[in-house]
Amino acid sequence: MxxxxxxxxxxxxxxxxxxxxxxxxxxxxxxxxxxxxxxxxxxxxxxxxxxxxxxxxxxxxxxLDPHRNFGVAVERRLTLARDGSVLGTLRCPQVMTSWDxxxxxxxxxxxxxxxxxxxxxxxxxxxxxxxxxxxxxxxxxxxxxxxxxxxxxxxxxxxxxxxxxxCYAGYVAWRGLVPESAIPADAYAMLGGVFGFCLPEGEQMLGYLVAGEDNDLRPGHRRYNFVWYRPADERVTLPDLLTDESGHTHAVSIPPPLIRPEIITDMRARAEAILAPQFAAIVRATAQPFLQPIYxxxxxxxxxxxxxxxxxxxxxxxxxxxxxxxxxxxxxxxxxxxxxxxxxxxxxxxxxxxxxxxxxxxxxxxxxxxGAYMQAQISTAEERDAADRHRTPEAVMAETALMGHTVASPDMPNSG
Ligand SMILES: Cc1cc2nc3c(=O)[nH]c(=O)nc-3n(C[C@H](O)[C@H](O)[C@H](O)COP(=O)(O)OP(=O)(O)OC[C@H]3O[C@@H](n4cnc5c(N)ncnc54)[C@H](O)[C@@H]3O)c2cc1C
Missing domain, CATH: 3.50.50.60 (FAD/NAD(P)-binding domain)
Incomplete structure (x- = not known):
């Protein structure tokens, strides 16, 4: 002692x-x-x-008792294809809380x-x-x-x-929180109760419900949290994303209200073009998206x-x-x-x-x-190998946000 x-x-x-x-x-x-x-x-x-x-x-x-009102419990993970159909599911019980x-x-x-x-x-x-x-x-x-x-x-x-x-990872995360009540019914029916993914080429969208304002966990009062990883070249795209309307380029990250409107318009257009319609609807419903470069x-x-x-x-x-x-x-x-x-x-x-x-x-x-498969440039053989191993829906669902303690198991047939 x-x-x-x-x-x-x-x-x-x-x-x-x-x-x-x-x-x-x-x-x-x-x-x-x-x-x-x-x-x-x-x-x-x-x-x-x-x-x-x-x-x-x-x-x-x-x-402290994490069993009381800690967050939103989800039982399953699910990956959506570009056309909104289910590519795969995985049973993986977890609780999603919020920083607050x-x-x-x-x-x-x-x-x-x-x-x-x-x-x-x-x-x-x-x-x-x-x-x-x-x-x-x-x-x-x-x-x-x-x-x-x-x-x-x-x-x-x-x-x-x-x-x-x-060290910049070569990609950024677009993030947002949407009131549960603002999510269109068809998107909600598919994504409301699960940890959802969508995997456009070289990108990754994921989302799940978290508590609403003041830790409100009542159905209908919660919020949908999404994170959309997108490659962004360090020399051209990243500085552009971090430059506000006054022409100032922010170091490391940019306050959400200072993101230029045309950057957000372009991001929303890409969501409509490449994401499953359920996720595109969630991006559409997001009032103030924010941007986080990954380091x-x-x-x-x-x-x-x-x-x-x-x-x-x-x-x-x-x-x-x-x-x-x-x-x-x-x-x-x-x-x-x-x-x-x-x-x-x-x-x-x-x-x-x-x-x-x-x-x-x-x-x-x-x-x-x-994250290797989302990097704007893959430079080493090790990165290429990692990118190949971790990019399939099965691998993404089985490996994301699990620290080797939680059991993920293949879902029952037809449960998607
Ligand atoms: C904006 C933001 C969003 C995040 N989102 C997520 C998320 O969605 N999911 C997730 O798992 N993790 C997220 N994280 C990371 C997660 O919160 C951290 O990994 C975790 O909370 C541990 O962070 P920390 O306490 O070490 O550092 P931080 O949360 O960064 O806190 C550091 C604290 O130190 C203070 N500080 C800095 N410099 C000084 C100084 N010179 N003197 C005195 N105080 C100082 C800062 O004001 C801050 O309060 C986020 C972190 C931030 C900052």
């Missing part, structure tokens, strides 16, 4: 990864503070989140006075036995352990390990001195793995366990690093394989 007098932790980043770390460390007797850059309460980030069994286990360990739902569950467990909004980390000074963190507003905080849970453009990582630029990111290590990275600050895994929040929770648990098991905190950090670094690398690699 580590020395109780030196168990003061500072978590930088108050999103899902940061809250998991804070809650799990507090449970083991640590004195924890969370500093979040954004000045107002976080909400409305992302959309649908496929839950995985390890996430349920970790929520359970925190005394998970965040509010965790946030409700964390004391207000231990969570400071509007505190943006600017500097770190590693000292004997701890770290002094300096924030933009001039505040300084000392902790024996600093946890970087500040996402894929992590300041903690950059300050501690240098600049590690994210990979791998930190060279997860710890240095008295600093540890959890969640997206260490590894960003493509969304095909359905791993973002589950990985963040698993990182936080592994860190808390290592600190609990080792008397010496530096040994604990080495233990955490040796456990979660290979796990993160494996997940990034899996995301690369699953």
């Amino acid at each position: 580590s020395d109780r007098r030196s168990r003061k932790a500072l978590v930088v980043g108050g999103s899902i990864g940061g809250l998991f770390a804070a809650l799990l460390l507090r449970q083991r007797g640590w004195d924890v503070h969370v500093s979040e850059r954004v000045p107002t309460s976080l909400s409305g980030r992302g959309a649908g989140i496929v839950t995985q069994p390890p996430l349920w286990r970790i929520l359970d360990m925190l005394g 739902r998970l965040f509010s569950m965790l946030r409700a467990e964390w004391p207000v006075e231990r969570y400071t909004l509007g505190e943006e980390l600017r500097g770190i000074d590693q000292q004997d036995g701890g770290v002094v963190a300096t924030f933009r507003n001039g505040t300084q905080r000392f902790a024996n352990l600093l946890i970087g849970a500040d996402g894929f453009r992590s300041t903690v990582r950059t300050l501690a390990m240098g600049d590690i630029p994210p 990979d990111l791998e930190a060279p290590c997860l710890t240095t001195g008295r600093i540890a990275l959890v969640g997206d600050s260490g590894f960003v895994v493509r969304p095909h793995v359905g791993a973002g929040v589950t990985k963040a929770a698993e990182d936080a648990l592994a860190l808390a366990d290592a600190l609990d098991a080792e008397a010496d905190q530096s040994h604990a950090l080495l233990r955490y690093d040796s456990e979660r670094l290979p796990a993160g690398r494996r997940m990034v690699q899996r995301g690369r394989h699953l």
